[in-house]
Amino acid sequence: MTDPEERLALHHVSLTAPVLNLAVAENVLLYDSLKEKVFKNPEIGPEDIRYKRSYGTDELRQHIARLLKKTMSPVVEADDVYATAGVSGALECLAFALEQGKALKPGDRVLLPAPSWQGFKWCFEQRPGLQCVFAPLPVTGDNAFQLTLKALQDAYDKAKPHPKLLVLTNPNNPLGANYSKELLESIYTWALTKTEMHIISDEMYAHSQIAKSKPGFHSAFTLDACKQHQDRVHVVWGLAKDFGLSGFRTGFVLSRSALVRKAMRGGKGLKEMSWFSPLDSLKNVVVGKLFRTGEDKDAWYPEQLMRNVYPERLTKSYEAVKKALSKAGIPFLSNNADNAAQFFFLDLHKYLDKVPEEEGDDTWLRVFPEIDDREERLRAYLETEAQVQLLPGQTLFCPAPGYFRLCFTAYDQDKVVQAVDRIGAALNKLG
Numbered sequence: 126m127t128d129p130e131e132r133l134a135l136h137h138v139s140l141t142a143p144v145l146n147l148a149v150a151e152n153v154l155l156y157d158s159l160k161e162k163v164f165k166n167p168e169i170g171p172e173d174i175r176y177k178r179s180y181g182t183d184e185l186r187q188h189i190a191r192l193l194k195k196t197m198s199p200v201v202e203a204d205d206v207y208a209t210a211g212v213s214g215a216l217e218c219l220a221f222a223l224e225q226g227k228a229l230k231p232g233d234r235v236l237l238p239a240p241s242w243q244g245f246k247w248c249f250e251q252r253p254g255l256q257c258v259f260a261p262l263p264v265t266g267d268n269a270f271q272l273t274l275k276a277l278q279d280a281y282d283k284a285k286p287h288p289k290l291l292v293l294t295n296p297n298n299p300l301g302a303n304y305s306k307e308l309l310e311s312i313y314t315w316a317l318t319k320t321e322m323h324i325i326s327d328e329m330y331a332h333s334q335i336a337k338s339k340p341g342f343h344s345a346f347t348l349d350a351c352k353q354h355q356d357r358v359h360v361v362w363g364l365a366k367d368f369g370l371s372g373f374r375t376g377f378v379l380s381r382s383a384l385v386r387k388a389m390r391g392g393k394g395l396k397e398m399s400w401f402s403p404l405d406s407l408k409n410v411v412v413g414k415l416f417r418t419g420e421d422k423d424a425w426y427p428e429q430l431m432r433n434v435y436p437e438r439l440t441k442s443y444e445a446v447k448k449a450l451s452k453a454g455i456p457f458l459s460n461n462a463d464n465a466a467q468f469f470f471l472d473l474h475k476y477l478d479k480v481p482e483e484e485g486d487d488t489w490l491r492v493f494p495e496i497d498d499r500e501e502r503l504r505a506y507l508e509t510e511a512q513v514q515l516l517p518g519q520t521l522f523c524p525a526p527g528y529f530r531l532c533f534t535a536y537d538q539d540k541v542v543q544a545v546d547r548i549g550a551a552l553n554k555l556g
């Protein structure tokens with residue numbers, strides 16, 4: 126099994142002591158609210174058991190456009206929205222749609238900054254047959270872990286043949302950073318006018334904004350650079366992170382490109398792309414109920430959640446965990462501003478050589494034999510010593526070892542704060 130988050134989940138089953146898994150990107154902050162308003166007695170009527178259109182009913186597509194218009198980008202229309210089974214499915218559908226429209230072909234390269242979410246490799250490589258190449262971010266100096274136009278240009282120039290697709294995650298997983306409008310304008314202008322690349326903006330953490338997130342969030346569709354090139358810019362978003370519905374596997378392709386829309390709708394002997402990873406009827410019941418709640422009122426429930434309830438809870442958890450990290454002296458990347466998304470990226474590189482190797486010790490359980498041995502040893506040390514699971518940065522293509530992703534929304538605030546205290550104590554023991 127290659128998926129690091131799944132590998133850790135499986136590994137957890139074999140552990141004898143309880144370990145808090147903060148490696149996986151999940152969000153429990155809205156469950157109580159959703160339980161009260163949506164999950165109680167969702168009724169399944171006779172119409173609900175029938176096939177539904179795989180890329181979403183008109184009603185659902187209108188609801189998604191209505192929300193995103195208000196919270197992400199005023200230009201999104203229902204016709205731009207195509208539902209899939211998860212954002213992974215949306216990314217894969219986009220790759221296939223671009224291949225079907227001859228904008229890409231198997232073997233073409235996809236340019237991504239490193240670190241990046243590990244799943245992009247499967248979405249683009251496994252079935253569409255594309256090849257991911259990375260622009261490593263600097264790990265030291267004034268620009269440490271900051272995306273720059275130059276880092277992307279260097280990696281683009283180095284890759285021969287040049288990449289045909291650029292993928293940016295905004296806000297970023299694992300760095301938790303929103304990209305500034307200036308940076309995005311410069312990158313999009315370059316990619317859209319000086320290269321042939323299409324761009325996918327993965328905005329699945331768009332609503333995961335701390336009250337003081339700096340810089341603020343800017344969706345790709347709102348950029349000036351995109352106005353003349355709408356056919357080459359595609360956005361993905363879903364319910365896994367912002368709404369905390371990871372197990373529901375509900376994602377959306379947002380695209381105004383004629384060739385993507387054509388492929389997503391099907392026709393002329395071809396099935397619509399989502400037919401293979403559909404939004405099924407059961408999800409339609411629950412997700413439909415979520416988006417119908419309060420739809421006739423000013424306080425439309427999904428909008429209230431995304432605009433008020435979620436940012437407030439996220440900020441509260443973020444502040445509490447940040448305070449605990451600072452108190453325990455655990456360094457994390459912040460670029461002197463408050464992060465967005467659901468992560469702290471811990472900088473534990475100074476502990477890499479401190480975990481003692483016991484003599485004759487080559488039998489310890491390596492969950493990640495492919496990463497730097499010292500990073501894996503530190504992960505295993507924190508698992509046993511602090512009973513906390515963190516995701517090693519090298520599983521996210523981090524260019525240097527010693528960085529770990531902590532998802533602070535995976536459990537409620539008190540549990541995460543206690544886990545941070547335990548990490549602090551375990552690191553202190555290393556000296």
Ligand SMILES: Cc1ncc(COP(=O)(O)O)c(C=O)c1O
Pocket residue numbers: 150210211212213214242244294298327329363364365371374375376
């Ligand atoms: C940046 C990013 N894109 C896509 C996904 C996959 O989303 P889904 O679970 O909806 O397939 C994830 C999940 O962690 C992610 O972090």
